[in-house]
Amino acid sequence: MANEISIGPAAPGCKKHDPILVADNVMRQFGGLTAVNVEHVEIPRGQITALIGPNGAGKTTFFNLLTGFDKPNTGSWTFEGKNLAGVPSYKVARLGMIRTFQLTKALSLLTVIENMRLGAQKQPGENFLRSLIRPLWAKHEAAITVKADDLLKRFKLDAKREDYAAALSGGQRKLLEMARALMSEPKLVMLDEPMAGVNPALTQSLLDHIKDLKKNGTTVLFVEHDMHMVRHISDWVIVMAEGKVVAEGPPAQVMKDPAVIDAYLGAHADTDLGTVAINVPGKAGN
Amino acid sequence: MDWLNIGSLALGELFSPFTATFILCALGLSVHFGYTGLLNFGQAAFAAVGAYGMAISVLTFGLPLGVGILMGLLASAIFAVILGIPTLRLRADYLAIVTIAASEVFRYFMTTIGFAKVTGGSNGLSQFGDDFWAANPFPEGTYGFGPFIYRADELWIRVVAFALIALGAVFVWLLMRSPWGRVLKGIREDEDAVRSLGKNVFAYKLQALIIGGALAALGGMVFVINLSNVQPQSWGTTFTFMIWTVLLLGGAATILGPIVGGMVFFVLLSVTQGIMSGLVDIGALPFLTLPQVGQIRFLLIGLALMLLVIFRPQGIFGNKKELQFNG
Numbered sequence: 001m002a003n004e005i006s007i008g009p010a011a012p013g014c015k016k017h018d019p020i021l022v023a024d025n026v027m028r029q030f031g032g033l034t035a036v037n038v039e040h041v042e043i044p045r046g047q048i049t050a051l052i053g054p055n056g057a058g059k060t061t062f063f064n065l066l067t068g069f070d071k072p073n074t075g076s077w078t079f080e081g082k083n084l085a086g087v088p089s090y091k092v093a094r095l096g097m098i099r100t101f102q103l104t105k106a107l108s109l110l111t112v113i114e115n116m117r118l119g120a121q122k123q124p125g126e127n128f129l130r131s132l133i134r135p136l137w138a139k140h141e142a143a144i145t146v147k148a149d150d151l152l153k154r155f156k157l158d159a160k161r162e163d164y165a166a167a168l169s170g171g172q173r174k175l176l177e178m179a180r181a182l183m184s185e186p187k188l189v190m191l192d193e194p195m196a197g198v199n200p201a202l203t204q205s206l207l208d209h210i211k212d213l214k215k216n217g218t219t220v221l222f223v224e225h226d227m228h229m230v231r232h233i234s235d236w237v238i239v240m241a242e243g244k245v246v247a248e249g250p251p252a253q254v255m256k257d258p259a260v261i262d263a264y265l266g267a268h269a270d271t272d273l274g275t276v277a278i279n280v281p282g283k284a285g286n
Numbered sequence: 287m288d289w290l291n292i293g294s295l296a297l298g299e300l301f302s303p304f305t306a307t308f309i310l311c312a313l314g315l316s317v318h319f320g321y322t323g324l325l326n327f328g329q330a331a332f333a334a335v336g337a338y339g340m341a342i343s344v345l346t347f348g349l350p351l352g353v354g355i356l357m358g359l360l361a362s363a364i365f366a367v368i369l370g371i372p373t374l375r376l377r378a379d380y381l382a383i384v385t386i387a388a389s390e391v392f393r394y395f396m397t398t399i400g401f402a403k404v405t406g407g408s409n410g411l412s413q414f415g416d417d418f419w420a421a422n423p424f425p426e427g428t429y430g431f432g433p434f435i436y437r438a439d440e441l442w443i444r445v446v447a448f449a450l451i452a453l454g455a456v457f458v459w460l461l462m463r464s465p466w467g468r469v470l471k472g473i474r475e476d477e478d479a480v481r482s483l484g485k486n487v488f489a490y491k492l493q494a495l496i497i498g499g500a501l502a503a504l505g506g507m508v509f510v511i512n513l514s515n516v517q518p519q520s521w522g523t524t525f526t527f528m529i530w531t532v533l534l535l536g537g538a539a540t541i542l543g544p545i546v547g548g549m550v551f552f553v554l555l556s557v558t559q560g561i562m563s564g565l566v567d568i569g570a571l572p573f574l575t576l577p578q579v580g581q582i583r584f585l586l587i588g589l590a591l592m593l594l595v596i597f598r599p600q601g602i603f604g605n606k607k608e609l610q611f612n613g
Contacts, residue, residue, distance in 0.1 A: 069478065069481075069482075088486075089481045089482065090481050090485055090486050090487065091484075093482055093484035094484040098482065098483070099482050100482075101478070101479070101482070105476045105478060105479035105482075107471070107472050107475035108476075109471070109474075109475055114468055117468065118468055118469065118472050118485075121483075121484050123465045125464045125466060126465045126466050126469055126485070127466065128493050131460070131465060131466030131467070132460050134464070177479075180483070181482075181483075183483075184483070184484065
């Protein structure tokens with residue numbers, strides 16, 4: 001089937017018109033278990049791509065590998081043409097590829113605004129010697145703060161500005177983590193289960209924020225179990241199962257793919273995809 | 287019991303070089319543990335490395351004391367790098383194990399007869415601080431009032447020690463209000479999150495280890511210059527745990543905490559010693575002898591540390607919301 005994103009028909013490992021991230025032969029084994037074995041995958045620039053798959057499919061491990069938090073046994077991948085294999089995680093982040101975590105990592109005993117300021121990069125005051133002399137970084141700090149306040153307002157966290165991040169609810173922490181990731185104006189944002197544990201009341205606002213990212217030209221790659229979200233906001237869906245990419249394509253097409261229904265949904269094949277995750281008891285909110 | 291004497295002895299501890307030593311070491315530990323979350327259980331070794339580095343530079347290499355002090359600081363930085371490179375990439379608890387072991391290794395190394403020519407072996411070293419006493423600007427005589435009456439040289443070391451504390455405190459304060467300090471606090475909370483934001487976590491942890499170690503090295507130098515000798519036995523685990531007690535008493539992620547914590551700790555130590563000796567003297571504690579009183583004090587320190595951790599984890603100055611034990 002033709003589409004605007006891939007060159008030729010959508011198939012696992014298909015080429016894209018303008019990929020931002022290209023991975024080749026990325027394999028990660030834990031003992032005898034092959035957690036990730038991706039032959040070729042390309043992430044389209046400026047689009048929202050969802051990475052889905054059953055539990056244990058290797059989505060998060062793949063995320064960790066791409067961002068330098070884990071090292072693969074083999075494989076190479078490039079971000080905007082730069083080779084990233086073996087590059088430590090902090091350098092990956094500096095290149096403009098920022099990730100969030102499945103288990104939210106809000107810096108609990110820092111205030112919300114300090115969390116945000118920490119997200120900014122190239123602050124000269126983060127250098128040891130320069131940090132001692134305030135005039136060398138005060139101006140930059142003020143600029144960062146303006147930007148942070150702006151983002152907090154967008155994410156409706158401005159009322160919590162001076163609170164410790166530990167005092168936020170689970171959903172608010174997800175928002176904070178996402179807002180913090182945006183402080184450095186990344187080119188690619190990688191969200192690991194942005195909806196996990198988020199109160200349904202916050203879901204819509206989170207979805208809107210992700211759509212806004214695309215509007216501002218940021219590429220988004222996210223791991224998610226929530227089919228509702230995948231179908232409504234993603235432009236492209238990549239399906240993983242047992243470490244491999246088993247299907248790719250626009251959401252409507254992928255969800256009809258027998259391979260996906262087989263691998264991902266199993267027994268729930270007959271259930272309406274749009275409502276599955278959201279109606280499962282216990283799924284929404286901690 | 288002579289309450290006046292007990293009180294005056296206790297107040298004398300407020301500004302003793304011994305107190306200053308532990309304040310400097312605790313200030314360094316505050317950078318390690320309070321701000322960066324590094325569980326360093328070998329702070330005594332940083333102090334010892336600084337003290338030996340200075341003494342050996344002066345005695346073996348004939349350098350002036352000023353250069354010796356710089357060499358001591360350099361030695362503590364090298365010690366931090368040696369400890370940090372293999373361990374800072376691992377989880378926090380590994381650092382605790384490695385630091386406590388390294389500090390014991392260093393102590394035994396200094397005791398060894400094989401290197402006694404340089405290290406002095408178990409007898410230690412002396413006669414390295416002459417330049418310090420010669421530089422005393424105060425003319426002979428006594429200074430001060432009440433319990434705070436000092437001879438010229440006693441005043442000199444106190445002035446220097448507490449000037450170092452003031453400088454150290456301002457230094458740490460400047461660092462911790464800056465974006466650099468913010469990264470450290472971020473690392474204390476969750477280093478992976480900080481890494482994901484593009485900060486070189488390892489480099490920050492190593493810098494923190496070096497800075498906190500340098501403060502301890504200065505403390506060690508004050509300690510040995512005051513005693514006029516450096517001996518390996520001084521730097522046992524007791525030394526480290528007293529530093530921890532001082533830090534936790536005052537409040538871990540604070541600047542004033544280590545200073546006030548140190549003063550309160552040594553005043554209390556002196557008061558308990560005074561009262562218990564007094565009670566033994568008048569026969570109120572028939573099951574104790576005078577030498578045992580000194581030992582019992584440390585038993586009480588252990589108890590105090592436990593009670594502190596359980597009932598007031600944030601210390602005197604700490605903000606309970608900001609710092610609980612999560613190193």
